[in-house]
Amino acid sequence: MPCTLTAQHSRFPLAKPFRISRGVKTAADVIAVEIAEDGVFGRGEGVPYPRYGESVESALNAIEEVRPAIEAGADRSALMSLMPAGAARNAIDCALWDLEARKVGRNVADLIGAPAPRKMASALTIVIDAPERMAEAAAEVRKAPLLKIKVDANDPATQIRSVRAAAPEARLIVDPNESWDQALVEGMQDALVEAGVALLEQPVPVGADEWLENFKPAVPICADESVHTAEDLDVVARRYQVVNVKLDKSGGLTAGLELAQAARERGLGLMTGCMVSSSLSIAPALHVARMSDFVDLDGPIWLLEDLPGGVRDDGGVLIPPDLGFWGT
Template sequence: MPRILRAQHDRFALARPFRIARGVKTVAEVVTVSVRDGSHVGRGEGVPYARYGESIDAALAAIDRVRPAIEAGAGPHDLLALMPPGAARNAVDCALWDLEARARGRSVAELTGVAPPGPTASALTIGIDTPDAMAAAAAKVAGAPLIKVKVDADDPVARLRAVRAAAPGPRLIVDPNESWDEELLRAMQLPLVELGTDLVEQPVAADADAWLAGFTPAVPICADEAVHVADDLDRIAGRYQAVNIKLDKTGGLTAAIALADAAQARGLTLMTGCMISSSLSIAPALHIAGRCAFVDLDGPVWLREDRPGGVTDRHGIMLPPQPGFWGDGMTETDAANGIAT
């Protein structure tokens, strides 16, 4: 029986609005891919992102273009030449890894040589709102090990101070999503230290960050929008101290592992992040999380309803999906019967 690739647009309503510097999200729009080969089906998910010129329709069209190659037997490493980095390739890449794991009865962790996913401290995100509203949100997660706070250029100190007063204990990532300029970032150095910030994520625009090469920050700066794949490191390595590895940017787990290897070889700190997504995006990313000093995979926490069997958040500790969900080498029959292979 020949392989069959299917791709579709799925929507997941959010339990509450998610606000960042470039807008508000109320629905997660994803592309879901399945690849069937005989009795085995592998699944993957991608989240097209307008910031990178992506859309649902364009992603579905890109996947359709590689359908003949996938159905003829192309694997994850073949995709590196067949598709550019991005959400479309991520969905296909992860579906192929899941399929291979099920067909071979071995986990993706075994097949790739990475540590198997386990309980992981993952940031809980506080979106942009009034200082009082952000403080109230922070109070609810004050016992978590790590929080991430979204800010923009509108009085970020007031918002961060409100959050810190309500949640003094957790490690802190500050994420302006490219909304600051050089003047504001320089002015924020002392407040960031006073607030006990551990990492600042992409404070300035990725296309206006050249000056960072001569800047010594008081708090490490992490590249997000500025880095997608390993080839980007030559340009950004002297400007940032950390890199955020997102599978929707790298175009799947295959390229994410390559980026992690190359970044570590340069002495850069690793972070892994996600878009607002279902657990089908998070399960593959957990295979990178074990190597990272900072993990931010709370995308499904924002959903009103996730895919069945997905990840679970326990006060900032993310638990892997249930057996058979993705990448653990269980067949569909074994998963249905609760039998581990």
């Protein structure tokens, strides 16, 4: 049956700046898609990311190009060949999942054949700042089960030690966002072990990680920017021990589930991540998070105001959105 697709840019101011090695974010710019069919609506959200050559304008243009096909009834399977992986495809794919669930009166978990999302530990992010400020931020959430430390190449050992001292019990992920080089990764191994770091995420730039094929890390290394879809795994599996599935990279829940399953089949560890976004981006990602060793879905926690009924944080434990928010 023909449907109607609408897409728009939405901006969510942040409660405080989100600072990583490649810049500072003060608002989340997202693309919200709604697909309506016979009075039933499905919603999805994508976050265009400049690191991948995306912008709000380019994402909206990409959606416009496939609008005729979607409105003519193209399904999720067809969408995979109509669009490349990225934020635009993610928004449409997740809207199609939501629409299908509402049309048949079942939730997305039933459609997947998996348990419904439950509350789970999800990383709270400590952004880059002076070590004493990072320690203060960590002290405020020291009882959280998992913290993610954003660092750069400017004395990351001190930053990490400061957070560890303030939060001695939390599991730690360290994320340099591609800002390190081979020498720094090798030189940081003892400091990572000393601080009890559980995971090092994408330390070096994409295209400068070939040497990892012969490197034996003391702490598992997770591919983020280096992995987008299952097609990347032939190379990634030789260099990394864990992969970070983000729906904005994979281009939707359909491809995200495919990537997660393929990674598991190769014996790789699994992480679920997100961009800074509203809960409309996070609700679909929960279906990958249930499979994951590490969950990092605190994007909406940074917003000044999230969408009503979205996910909630309880001391580092993520509570799923209200019934009916997405996919239910």
